[in-house]
Amino acid sequence: MIGWRERVGKLWQTLVGKLWLTIIALVACVLLTLGFFLLPYVDIAFANSAAVKRMLIYVGVIGFSMTTVFALFLLKKITQPMRQLIDAADSIRQGDYGTRVHLDAHDEIGELASTFNLMAARLEENIRDLNIEKEQLAGVLRSMSDVVMTFDREGTVQLTNPAGDRLLEDWKAISWRDDQTESSAAARSTIPEPLYPLFEQVRTTLEDRSANVLVRQSVWAVNMAPLFLDNEVRGVVAVLRDVTQAVNMEKMRKDFVANVSHEIRTPLSMMQGYSEALLDGFADSPEEQSELLHVIHDESLRMGRLVKDLLDLARMEAGHTDMTRTRVEIGELVERVYRKFAVRAKEGDLDFRLERAEGELVLEQADEDRLEQVVTNLLDNAFRHTPSGRGVLIAVKPTVADREAMTIYVADEGHGIPAEDVPYIFDRFYKADKARTRASSGGTGLGLAIVKNIVDAHGGSIQVESVLGEGTKFRVILPKNGKSG
Secondary structure, eight states: OHHHHHHHHHHHHSHHHHHHHHHHHHHHHHHHHHHHHHHHHHHHHOSOHHHHHHHHHHHHHHHHHHHHHHHHHHIIIIIHHHHHHHHHHHHHHTTOTTOOOOOOOOSHHHHHHHHHHHHHHHHHHHHHHHHHHHHHHHHHHHHOSSEEEEEETTOOEEEEOHHHHHHHHHHHTOOOOTTOOHHHHHHTSSSOGGGHHHHHHHHHHOSOEEEEEEETTEEEEEEEEEEEETTEEEEEEEEEEEOHHHHHHHHHHHHHHHHHHHHHHHHHHHHHHHHHHHHTTOOOSHHHHHHHHHHHHHHHHHHHHHHHHHHHHHHHHTTOOOOOOEEEEHHHHHHHHHHHHHHHHHHTTOEEEEEEOSSOOEEEEEOHHHHHHHHHHHHHHHHHTSOTTOEEEEEEEEOSSOTTEEEEEEEEOSSOOOGGGGGGTTSTTOOSSTTOOHHHHOOOSOHHHHHHHHHHHTTOEEEEEEETTTEEEEEEEEETTOOOO
């Protein structure tokens, strides 16, 4: 009973139900009006008034029946197709874009169904295209090594790529400001602190902005642009790139140019000054002239060594090191270099000692000339920084931890290197003693850089230990089989 009442109630709420009710009401009004005016006249004018009244009743019943049949016709032709259209629209609203309406009609309802199907097909095609573009965009973002982030007007992160997720995770552990108030922290809840000033500029000026941001020891190039919706800013997109290496390389390039200019300018100035003195006749005696010429000759040799070392270092760092690999008896090589420096040690009053392990000390694949350059540079460096009366030691022996490698030790009892300078001593032109000049030490500032490149080319490693005021010890570890290349 309840189900029947609900169906009847729903019928009256439909367009057909309302139309049926309206027609029934009109028919009833017409019949009642006719009956009100005709019934008195029937009793007077007709002898058989009862038959006339029955006829009127029959006409009323037939009229109501016809309205019912008409309502059922409308129900089939209008309400049911409309219900199908409503159900199909609801399915599309829920995401089933493949829903279609199948009506065998050629009237306005049929045209509406055809238009609906066409609209649904185009909507499905547009949604599919949007999904394809979304997947392509997601693929591009995933494959980007640069960081991509989007923020809304309040600075809340809306979208990031995997690189952005990793960056945000790393930056979460950083405490940007100790005195940051809670309101400020809430206002900048999600956008990282280093990006906030640039974010404010973009949001205020509505223009693209770029800047380099320093975070700890890293430098990030940040590009920000506003995002618009209906001519209003709805957020900001930021692209970040780690340019730390590029910045460091640029700094190294500038330092290198400055150092080379300084190192070359010094001998050039001396050569120019002494040559002008000779031209102006300031040297009266042959001895004075010989002294000036000797200084010019020494400075030209020093500048020649500098240029040669620069060319060697440039070739090594470019990977164009000429290596003639042969079987090298490293013990004999060290002894040969030791004998060359023995005379210099006597002149400088240095205690110069050699320690060599027993047996054959052989490297199967090594460049003898390059390794001699390594030992020579290390000993030259030790001699220049060790005062008279102290000692210098050179030793060669198999590596204790790995008998497949050889170790060369060069230790001195010189001035030592400050702990903060030790990581940088293999850089070009780096001076641990800032007061020392190249002219006084006789070096070019490239010896240790060349040593490290030669050792790396042999697949080895070089280590340094130093105590300020007590001395320095270099340890060169070279594999017996060398490095293929």
